[in-house]
């Protein structure tokens with residue numbers, strides 16, 4: 001049942017390896033580098049209509065608390081301009097919008113049309129949706145006071161490019177938070193989490209969305225992703241400073257907050 005990747009394998013998610021091999025993983029399966037984005041898009045097309053419900057069901061609602069904690073770390077003030085990259089149906093952007101007030105701006109940036117449409121149906125006050133690729137943000141340098149990315153960077157083909165884009169559009173002194181799944185610290189808890197992830201999650205996912213595969217690739221991608229310290233190193237190399245790691249629910253989810 002132990003399917004957690006070794007460090008060597010986890011680091012295959014980084015751009016050097018992706019460019020050298022021209023392959024990129026989505027879950028445990030390696031695809032052509034140029035195909036991963038289409039696989040990811042297909043995945044979210046399949047689950048978009050049930051995305052919010054599935055998150056709440058599979059996490060027993062805890063994902064809202066995780067998202068609130070991540071946004072808290074941005075220390076948003078009224079009037080701020082906030083970008084939520086890979087923002088999906090807009091949960092984090094909605095929390096940001098409640099803090100920027102009507103003088104600020106809270107944007108969701110996501111490549112998947114269906115996820116955006118689901119988000120728009122929630123009629124969240126003060127949230128604007130923009131469609132585009134996280135590897136090529138359509139904003140000038142230093143446009144935002146803070147940028148969030150929640151459960152998104154794992155899906156981006158060139159991980160460092162995604163973070164470099166966030167760094168580029170942040171104002172000097174601006175804050176970034178990255179909320180992502182990771183490896184629970186406690187071995188027994190991790191065992192239970194593994195059983196849940198590979199036995200129960202795909203089963204519920206299959207019933208609810210019709211795609212067992214989507215909810216198999218999802219836990220796989222978590223196990224292939226760099227651990228918090230490894231991610232910190234990447235952020236530091238890009239130029240982020242004051243990096244703080246905050247583990248949630250025994251490390252199932254982790255927030256990296258940092259400053260430009």
Ligand SMILES: C[S@@+](CC[C@H](N)C(=O)[O-])C[C@H]1O[C@@H](n2cnc3c(N)ncnc32)[C@H](O)[C@@H]1O
Pocket residue numbers: 037040041044085086087088089090091092109110111112115132133134135149150151152155156157
């Ligand atoms: C797991 S969802 C997270 C959504 C939201 N942040 C949340 O926490 O509920 C990941 C989102 O990232 C988007 N995404 C994945 N790769 C992307 C890319 N290269 N550019 C923009 N969006 C991307 C997907 O379309 C999807 O909506």
